[in-house]
Amino acid sequence: GIRPLGITDDSQFLSRITSYMGEFIRDDGHAFLFERVIAPSTACVAFSKHLNRTVTGSMNEFVFQAKALLIEQEMSPYDTSFLLNDVPMSYLKYDNPREAFLKLKPSEEGISNH
Known part of the structure; x- marks a missing residue:
């Protein structure tokens, strides 16, 4: 069958954005802040208006x-x-x-x- 391209659900979105943010923040010299503050928080993300x-x-x-x-x-x-x-x-x-x-x-x- 045909597989949809791009991001198709919330978990895929969170996985990709977390990966990209991690790469970006680490390259900006702040790996500690990503690992200590952001990465642990991704388990409890909620979408709202x-x-x-x-x-x-x-x-x-x-x-x-x-x-x-x-x-x-x-x-x-x-x-x-x-x-x-x-x-x-x-x-x-x-x-x-x-x-x-x-x-x-x-x-x-x-x-x-x-």
């Missing part, structure tokens, strides 16, 4: 920018990720996703933003 229009707007802007970089600039998805990770976001008080991620500090209780 958006709760914050600012975040939704930022994600839509990232999609727009990613399409331009991937198609018009012919950038690789990997390089596009690094570039987008340095874009300031209003929701992060004009910090960028990379800096916000680095502010997460693993502790005995979990993640701290202090």
Whole structure:
């Protein structure tokens, strides 16, 4: 029979995104944060509707920018990720996703933003 291409269910999506995030974060020099904070959390992921229009707007802007970089600039998805990770976001008080991620500090209780 014909097998569908791409991601066809939630578990496949989580598996691929976790793998990609792990590669990207390790290459950015933060393997410890991935192994300590993100990887353990992937077992309890839930999908929901958006709760914050600012975040939704930022994600839509990232999609727009990613399409331009991937198609018009012919950038690789990997390089596009690094570039987008340095874009300031209003929701992060004009910090960028990379800096916000680095502010997460693993502790005995979990993640701290202090």
